[in-house]
Amino acid sequence: MVKITDLPALIEALRPEDRASADRLFDVGATTGSLDPPEAMRTWIEKSFGSVDAVTKQRIVRVTNRITLQGTLFNGLRASRPLDTGVNMDFEREIEASGGDPFCRPEEGTPADVFGRVRGEHAITASNVAKYDGFHGVIVFDDHNPLHLTPEKVSDYISVGLEWCRKALEADPQARYPFLMWNCLWRAGGSIIHGHAQVTATRATHYPKVEHLRRAASSYHAEHGSNYFDDLCRVHDALGLAVPAENGVRAFASLSPVKEKEIVVIGRSPEDGPLRRTVGALLRDYVEALGVRAFNVAFYMPPLVPVEEDWSGFPTVVHLVDRGSPANRTSDIGAMELYAASVVASDPFKVADVLREAAFG
Ligand SMILES: [Zn+2]
Numbered sequence: 098m099v100k101i102t103d104l105p106a107l108i109e110a111l112r113p114e115d116r117a118s119a120d121r122l123f124d125v126g127a128t129t130g131s132l133d134p135p136e137a138m139r140t141w142i143e144k145s146f147g148s149v150d151a152v153t154k155q156r157i158v159r160v161t162n163r164i165t166l167q168g169t170l171f172n173g174l175r176a177s178r179p180l181d182t183g184v185n186m187d188f189e190r191e192i193e194a195s196g197g198d199p200f201c202r203p204e205e206g207t208p209a210d211v212f213g214r215v216r217g218e219h220a221i222t223a224s225n226v227a228k229y230d231g232f233h234g235v236i237v238f239d240d241h242n243p244l245h246l247t248p249e250k251v252s253d254y255i256s257v258g259l260e261w262c263r264k265a266l267e268a269d270p271q272a273r274y275p276f277l278m279w280n281c282l283w284r285a286g287g288s289i290i291h292g293h294a295q296v297t298a299t300r301a302t303h304y305p306k307v308e309h310l311r312r313a314a315s316s317y318h319a320e321h322g323s324n325y326f327d328d329l330c331r332v333h334d335a336l337g338l339a340v341p342a343e344n345g346v347r348a349f350a351s352l353s354p355v356k357e358k359e360i361v362v363i364g365r366s367p368e369d370g371p372l373r374r375t376v377g378a379l380l381r382d383y384v385e386a387l388g389v390r391a392f393n394v395a396f397y398m399p400p401l402v403p404v405e406e407d408w409s410g411f412p413t414v415v416h417l418v419d420r421g422s423p424a425n426r427t428s429d430i431g432a433m434e435l436y437a438a439s440v441v442a443s444d445p446f447k448v449a450d451v452l453r454e455a456a457f458g
Pocket residue numbers: 195196197198199200201240241291292
């Protein structure tokens with residue numbers, strides 16, 4: 098079984114052209130952290146981590162994406178813990194018990210946007226009461242339980258969101274930059290249990306993190322003459338991190354995840370059914386095969402109409418990330434993540450393996 102802590106050797110063993118791309122994209126370093134436990138701690142360490150040796154010498158791999166400067170620290174000790182995929186029945190009951198909320202009857206319980214509502218097969222939009230931006234809508238799912246998702250339902254939620262963006266653009270021709278997101282359950286920033294995603298449309302320039310990626314990819318193209326996203330997919334694929342996706346769509350377990358089990362899905366346009374269904378299928382497997390309960394999804398999309406800056410070669414980039422167990426009171430994000438680098442326990446090779454197993458048996 099390949100491990101993230103083997104990454105330096107795995108990159109060295111790539112074919113020369115893949116290795117060149119990997120070296121262009123990633124800075125990878127490994128180090129060992131050591132400690133000296135007192136006799137009284139040994140039993141506890143053995144019980145918690147399997148052996149004392151596993152703790153006294155800890156291998157840490159640091160991966161930095163040189164282009165975006167997104168960086169992650171993987172600790173072999175944390176990554177070697179088994180992934181918790183158990184389903185908590187109390188938690189399921191808590192979700193069901195919260196039914197009967199305003200999102201269960203959105204037409205009476207939520208406001209409409211100035212352009213009305215968008216109705217899909219599995220969702221309807223509302224106007225967000227306390228807005229992030231001038232246009233901020235909610236895609237309210239027909240399903241109360243956000244985890245009862247299927248690829249078809251997720252595809253419809255996204256279609257409804259895109260239609261909402263077109264309506265916002267009609268209402269304000271300056272609202273050209275769309276953003277679609279999903280905060281599933283409390284740990285992911287969702288304050289309402291009832292299934293819902295959110296959509297915004299902003300003016301002037303795209304949100305800073307999206308614009309940062311556009312600029313980074315554009316500089317990469319200017320410097321190396323190749324498409325950043327193609328090279329990123331190629332390196333992940335060559336290392337064995339690709340996960341199942343429909344035709345014309347690429348997906349992988351990220352080498353520099355922002356937090357646990359991050360998956361990146363890349364497609365031409367969010368209008369494409371295969372991209373929308375791939376995101377849905379991966380979310381279903383996130384929940385059913387990886388046991389994820391709280392997650393974030395974010396769609397990086399080019400503007401809806403031509404603008405001054407150059408978006409050529411920028412695809413639709415979708416991020417999926419696990420935000421941890423609802424049973425855990427500790428936040429998954431601390432000062433390290435906010436101000437330095439992400440610290441991640443889940444091994445992307447293990448995540449990719451589980452997702453491939455779920456899709457192909
Ligand atoms: Zn509800």
